[in-house]
Amino acid sequence: MGQSPELLRRLLRAKDRIDEAPHEDWLVPRLAQISAVSPAHFARAFKQAFGVPPHRYVLTRRIERATGLLRETALPITEIAFQTGWTSLGTFGRVFQDINGASPSEFRERAQASALQLQHVPECILRAAHRPDLTTAVSEKRQQKSIDITTTSSTECPSKESI
Amino acid sequence: MTQGIGVVGLYVRDQDEALAFYVEKLGFRVHTDARNGDYRWLTVQHPEQASFQLGLFLPGPPIHDAATAQTLREMVAKGAMPPLVLMVDDCRATCERLDALGVEFTQKPMNRYGTVDAGFRDPSGNGWKIIELVVPKSPSQVSQ
Numbered sequence: 503m504g505q506s507p508e509l510l511r512r513l514l515r516a517k518d519r520i521d522e523a524p525h526e527d528w529l530v531p532r533l534a535q536i537s538a539v540s541p542a543h544f545a546r547a548f549k550q551a552f553g554v555p556p557h558r559y560v561l562t563r564r565i566e567r568a569t570g571l572l573r574e575t576a577l578p579i580t581e582i583a584f585q586t587g588w589t590s591l592g593t594f595g596r597v598f599q600d601i602n603g604a605s606p607s608e609f610r611e612r613a614q615a616s617a618l619q620l621q622h623v624p625e626c627i628l629r630a631a632h633r634p635d636l637t638t639a640v641s642e643k644r645q646q647k648s649i650d651i652t653t654t655s656s657t658e659c660p661s662k663e664s665i
Numbered sequence: 666m667t668q669g670i671g672v673v674g675l676y677v678r679d680q681d682e683a684l685a686f687y688v689e690k691l692g693f694r695v696h697t698d699a700r701n702g703d704y705r706w707l708t709v710q711h712p713e714q715a716s717f718q719l720g721l722f723l724p725g726p727p728i729h730d731a732a733t734a735q736t737l738r739e740m741v742a743k744g745a746m747p748p749l750v751l752m753v754d755d756c757r758a759t760c761e762r763l764d765a766l767g768v769e770f771t772q773k774p775m776n777r778y779g780t781v782d783a784g785f786r787d788p789s790g791n792g793w794k795i796i797e798l799v800v801p802k803s804p805s806q807v808s809q
Binding site: 504505507508510511513514515517518521522551552626627 | 678735736738739741742743744748769771772784786789790792794
């Protein structure tokens, strides 16, 4: 079922606010208020509109900003974690590893070794291009990975990782 | 310039609303406002760019069937349309003026890549960047 353009425009307003400041605390009641939707309906409507639940969208924006800071600055990783909205370095490291398959410091080494010249692409597009595609929840992803590992030998259709 | 792109269109939610926004807030002016029954061909242009028109078009008949028009309205409202870029002499001053007029900013002006940029949306959901024009150094300055 489609969503009304009026509702979508209001949901976009909440998404824009996340985009502007992904490090802030984005609890559903706050986002729902921006969109003028009841909190009960917000998360579902947001997911239907943009493909991911709001919490996971916030996560993608934080990780994307963190990868940018790792690549382009020499800031300590603890500082990057706090700047991008995590309150614990451990959580940041774990989520980052789950999403990117590398720890923040490994990612930094690799990214800086293969520095690309991308400055002629508009910055907003560049950031979007580097955003992780979290079509499944991070916890699900972790679970899926362990399932893949344990079942690869017996599956008829091999998972991407085993190809 | 005697050749080049003449018109590029945007889909908008409501042509009157879009017209008010682009003319009264952004300072564009109407180039063509022609009606044929329910159909309205509406283009505006930047006051300093006479060779280019920005079309403010409504998804719908006779171009689109009802389902396609609805999809386009949804896409615009979700901010899924391609980015638009406005070049200005002074990004901060422009943003201050637009902000005072109630334009919905998605990004306050910030220094980046040797210039200043900001972001806003039109009432329909189309996303714009405002980028400050960097005047290239003359060859004599470069060689110095």
